[in-house]
Amino acid sequence: MLMGNTMPALDRGQRPSGRHVTRNKKSSADRWFKWILGLAGAGVLIVLAAMLVSTAVDAWPVFKREGWQFVTSSIWDPGTSRTEITGSYGALAFIVGTLATSGIALAIAVPLAVGSALYLTHAAPRWLRKPLTYTIELLAAVPSVVYGLWGLLFFVPVFLRPVMDLVAGSLGRFVPFLAPPVVTYNYFAAGVVLSIMILPIITAISREVMSKTPQSEIAAAYGLGATRWEMMRFVVLPRARPGIIGATMLGLGRALGETIAVAMLIGGSKQIADSIFLGGQSMAGIIAVTFQEAAPENVKALIGVGVVLFIITLIVNVMARLIVRLTGGRLLGDASV
Amino acid sequence: MISRVFRVTVVLAGLSLLLTACGTANSPSAPAAGGSGLAADLLGAGASFPALLYQEWIGEYTSQVEPGVTINYQSIGSGGGIEQFIGQQTDFGASDAFLSDEDLAAARSARGCDPVHIPTVFGAVSVGYNLDGVDSLVLDGPTLAGIFLGDITSWNNPAIAASNEGVALPDEPIVVAHRSDGSGTTNIFTTYLSSVSEAWANGPGAGKEIEWPAKNSVGGEKNDGVASQIQQNPGSIGYLELAYAIETGIPVADIINSDGHAIAPTLEATAAAADGIAIPDDLRFNILGVGGQGYPIAGATWLLAWTCGYDDNVGDALKDWITWDLTRGDSVAEELLYSPLSSSLQAKALAQVDLINSNG
Numbered sequence: 087m088l089m090g091n092t093m094p095a096l097d098r099g100q101r102p103s104g105r106h107v108t109r110n111k112k113s114s115a116d117r118w119f120k121w122i123l124g125l126a127g128a129g130v131l132i133v134l135a136a137m138l139v140s141t142a143v144d145a146w147p148v149f150k151r152e153g154w155q156f157v158t159s160s161i162w163d164p165g166t167s168r169t170e171i172t173g174s175y176g177a178l179a180f181i182v183g184t185l186a187t188s189g190i191a192l193a194i195a196v197p198l199a200v201g202s203a204l205y206l207t208h209a210a211p212r213w214l215r216k217p218l219t220y221t222i223e224l225l226a227a228v229p230s231v232v233y234g235l236w237g238l239l240f241f242v243p244v245f246l247r248p249v250m251d252l253v254a255g256s257l258g259r260f261v262p263f264l265a266p267p268v269v270t271y272n273y274f275a276a277g278v279v280l281s282i283m284i285l286p287i288i289t290a291i292s293r294e295v296m297s298k299t300p301q302s303e304i305a306a307a308y309g310l311g312a313t314r315w316e317m318m319r320f321v322v323l324p325r326a327r328p329g330i331i332g333a334t335m336l337g338l339g340r341a342l343g344e345t346i347a348v349a350m351l352i353g354g355s356k357q358i359a360d361s362i363f364l365g366g367q368s369m370a371g372i373i374a375v376t377f378q379e380a381a382p383e384n385v386k387a388l389i390g391v392g393v394v395l396f397i398i399t400l401i402v403n404v405m406a407r408l409i410v411r412l413t414g415g416r417l418l419g420d421a422s423v
Numbered sequence: 424m425i426s427r428v429f430r431v432t433v434v435l436a437g438l439s440l441l442l443t444a445c446g447t448a449n450s451p452s453a454p455a456a457g458g459s460g461l462a463a464d465l466l467g468a469g470a471s472f473p474a475l476l477y478q479e480w481i482g483e484y485t486s487q488v489e490p491g492v493t494i495n496y497q498s499i500g501s502g503g504g505i506e507q508f509i510g511q512q513t514d515f516g517a518s519d520a521f522l523s524d525e526d527l528a529a530a531r532s533a534r535g536c537d538p539v540h541i542p543t544v545f546g547a548v549s550v551g552y553n554l555d556g557v558d559s560l561v562l563d564g565p566t567l568a569g570i571f572l573g574d575i576t577s578w579n580n581p582a583i584a585a586s587n588e589g590v591a592l593p594d595e596p597i598v599v600a601h602r603s604d605g606s607g608t609t610n611i612f613t614t615y616l617s618s619v620s621e622a623w624a625n626g627p628g629a630g631k632e633i634e635w636p637a638k639n640s641v642g643g644e645k646n647d648g649v650a651s652q653i654q655q656n657p658g659s660i661g662y663l664e665l666a667y668a669i670e671t672g673i674p675v676a677d678i679i680n681s682d683g684h685a686i687a688p689t690l691e692a693t694a695a696a697a698d699g700i701a702i703p704d705d706l707r708f709n710i711l712g713v714g715g716q717g718y719p720i721a722g723a724t725w726l727l728a729w730t731c732g733y734d735d736n737v738g739d740a741l742k743d744w745i746t747w748d749l750t751r752g753d754s755v756a757e758e759l760l761y762s763p764l765s766s767s768l769q770a771k772a773l774a775q776v777d778l779i780n781s782n783g
Contacts, residue, residue: 163627163634164605168529174634243655267596269641270655354603354642354652356634365641367603375644378500379605379631 138396145390147171148383157181157394160358164376164384175387177394179358183273183366184395187348188341190277190362195285196334203292204318207299219293226286234350237279242351243270246278250363258361268363269353276352276368280344284337291336295329296322328410335406342399345370369395462491463740469497469504469517471645472546472607472664473724477517479755480748488747492740501607502631508727509533514737516727519546519607520631521707536731536782539775540706541745542723542768544761545697547665548612549688550720551653551673554578554593561586563679564619564719570660571599572622573637578658586679593658596639600652600661603642605632611722612662618711647671662720665693666760682714692718693762702768706775721762731782738780745776 142149149156151171159176166172202222206215247270254266299322307317345368353365354375367375373388380388467477474496481494499507501518508516509530521540522530530538550567552560562570566582569575575582579592602609610631617624627633635642641656643649646667653661653673660676665688668675677685686692696717702708706725713719728741749772753763764772 161634164630164632166523166630168525238651247655267598267639269598269639269652271641271652349603349644350648354644354648355601355640356603356642357638357640364639367642375604376632379502381502382506384605384632 138393141389141393141396145386145393148175148387148390152176156390160356162356162372164380164387166381166384168382171383171386173383173387175390177369177372177391179356180367180369180372180391181394181398182358183352183368183371184342184398186273186362186366187277187280187352187368188338190274191280191284191341192334192338194278194281195288195337196330198281199285199288199333199337200292200323200330203289203296204322206289206293207296208318208322209314219290222286222289224286225282226290228283230283230344230347231350233279233283234347237275237347237351238271241279242275246275250274254361254363258363263361264363265361266363269365271351271353272363272365273352273359274362276348277362279347279351280341283344283347284340287340288330288333288337291333292326292330295326295333299325331406331410335403338402338406339399342395342402343370345374349374369398459489459743460491461489461736461740461743463493463734463736465492465494465514465737465741465744466512467494467496467504467515467517467726468499468507468513469727470501470519470607470724471498472519473517473544473761474498476544476752476756476759476761479759480752481744483752483755484744484747489740489743492744494744500605502605505727508538514728514733515741517725518727519722519724520610521725522727534729534732536729537778538727538729539778541726541728541749541772541775542706542764543726543748543772544756544763545693545710545721545723546608546611546761547688547690547693547696547718548608548615548662548720548722549665549668549675550660550662550678551650551668551675552660553653553657553673554595555657557590557592558674559590560674560676561679561685562676564615567678568616568620568623570597571601571616571635571637572620572626573599573640574622576637576639586685595658597637598656598659599635599637599640600649600656600659601635601640601642602632602645602649602662604644606645607631607722607724608646608662608664609633612720614709614722615711615720618709665690669760678719680713680715680717680719684714684716686716686718688718688720690757690760690762692716693721694765696721697723697768698765702771706771728776728779730778731780733780735780742776742779745779746773749773749776 148171152159152175155176158178159174160179161174161176162179164173164175206219210218247268250268250272253264254268258264258266303321303325304317307321312320348368349371352368352371354367355365356367359366369391373391377385377388477496481496485492485494496517501520504516504518505522505526507513509526511533522538527538550562554560562583563586566575566586569582576597577594578597579594584592610629613623613627613629613633617629627636641652641659643652643661646663649661649663650667650671650673653659654671663673668688675688677687679685695715696710696713696719698717699713699715700708700710708723710721710723713721726745728745733741749764749769756763
């Protein structure tokens with residue numbers, strides 16, 4: 087009470103000088119705060135640049151010797167020297183493996199994720215929405231090595247193999263990249279398990295974006311006589327599209343970098359297979375699998391694969407942003423959070 | 424009051440227990456408790472193939488023979504083992520392949536003296552297959568190389584049929600399974616293929632990780648990865664350590680050796696393989712040209728140590744441990760499906776042990 091009585095008077099009496107002092111203090115604090123924030127922001131860039139530079143320097147002898155062959159040749163025959171580069175290092179097969187598995191994963195996960203997000207936001211009964219959302223998000227909490235094991239021991243040999251045999255035996259007669267023979271662990275098997283792994287992140291973001299669709303527009307669509315499907319098709323989806331693309335990019339990022347589960351399921355062969363039912367290897371996979379026994383020159387080449395993976399991830403991201411910009415719309419649209 | 428007295432008593436009892444525990448923990452380091460009083464901490468790293476055996480040997484040696492010695496072995500792979508050994512980060516190394524001349528030179532200039540190679544056990548690389556209705560298969564070296572080269576692509580190929588009279592070989596495509604990681608097992612297998620096939624020697628060659636030419640090839644990480652590739656793919660053939668083939672029950676082929684005998688991979692046949700081999704003084708050898716009753720695809724695994732630069736207690740403990748392994752560790756090795764050294768090779772290995780730290 088005492089404070090309450092004295093404060094206004096004090097405040098009023100000292101207003102000019104008081105305000106001056108506090109503003110000075112505030113602005114110096116502001117400056118410091120700005121610097122600290124700036125440092126935090128720059129820190130990310132510095133770490134990223136340091137990583138790229140130091141890995142590129144480490145891998146330089148291999149890049150210098152192989153030149154463009156490093157990304158255009160698929161002969162990977164490591165040497166054992168400690169000082170020179172004696173082997174052949176062409177990472178094309180691994181680049182193909184990474185892109186193929188990620189492509190397959192996206193082709194399966196995106197429609198599924200958008201469908202389940204639509205269902206969760208605009209079709210599911212209210213009582214089911216929360217538990218279903220939690221369940222899908224729970225998929226993201228499973229460690230990737232567990233996905234790998236599950237795929238290795240159960241999902242791929244028991245469930246997927248008959249499906250692959252069936253597809254190769256029927257469609258495979260007309261479509262070259264589905265042709266037999268089938269081996270159990272292959273691009274497709276890795277891609278399917280990868281799609282389950284990136285499903286939650288795409289679903290979660292798509293759902294969030296779709297749930298922000300203005301009620302007035304939904305009501306307007308119904309008012310014009312739209313069916314529920316037409317309402318989704320013409321109101322929810324267009325508004326959510328940039329957000330869905332953003333979600334897809336996040337999923338793709340995870341798919342490109344996923345290591346253990348892919349290495350366990352992709353088939354471990356170093357060739358470029360001409361069918362998605364044959365084995366290959368991914369970029370992260372070859373690093374994880376062969377690093378342990380690698381001689382010094384081989385380690386340099388593996389670091390080089392890491393650099394190329396980084397650059398490819400960058401290119402894919404930039405391309406995606408360009409596509410979004412060219413087709414009009416920001417990466418996360420106005421309907422997003 | 425009572426409770427406080429009780430608490431104090433409990434604390435005191437606990438303290439006295441602790442003290443006696445310390446007392447008993449201290450006493451074994453005295454020579455009286457069995458050991459000869461060696462005291463040292465040894466650190467080693469390397470090959471994963473013999474890791475299981477080394478852990479057993481270490482466990483038995485440090486608990487029952489020399490309680491004053493502790494040995495830490497890290498199974499990080501032969502490549503890393505050689506790196507850390509040459510980089511002086513460990514007291515001893517372990518590798519499934521002997522040091523190359525280049526590695527040897529690097530080692531000499533790093534430490535200023537020679538390293539020694541001490542073979543510990545042999546391993547056999549068996550050829551497993553998955554072929555419906557076929558439970559015995561005989562292959563000769565050139566045919567095996569032809570299969571892994573991708574020249575022989577079907578199970579009913581005449582080259583396979585020639586050594587398998589009376590076996591109904593199906594007209595099924597062959598899927599070749601290999602290791603996807605770098606491995607001493609791959610090195611032994613490809614060294615053998617290079618020795619029996621000109622085309623293999625001039626093509627893929629030998630090494631821990633090579634370029635596999637066969638078109639229908641699949642890779643698996645470590646032995647269990649290859650085992651599951653073989654089990655999952657009908658018509659497949661792949662190579663894996665004998666112990667894994669026995670454990671998983673995958674059928675294995677008999678391989679025809681240089682005397683024309685078809686030999687099944689067993690511990691005895693592996694031991695016999697090394698008998699007729701000429702072994703150089705520095706004990707860097709491959710097992711090739713095996714005849715008699717020997718199984719032809721086999722190799723040794725080595726411990727690496729230095730001839731100088733150890734503190735006396737470390738050098739003595741290292742020599743004592745390896746000597747114990749070589750002379751007393753055979754039964755453990757056989758239990759774990761490793762094939763121990765023959766007595767003549769054992770003598771040569773012990774001579775190398777004597778060189779450890781001999782240059783001070």
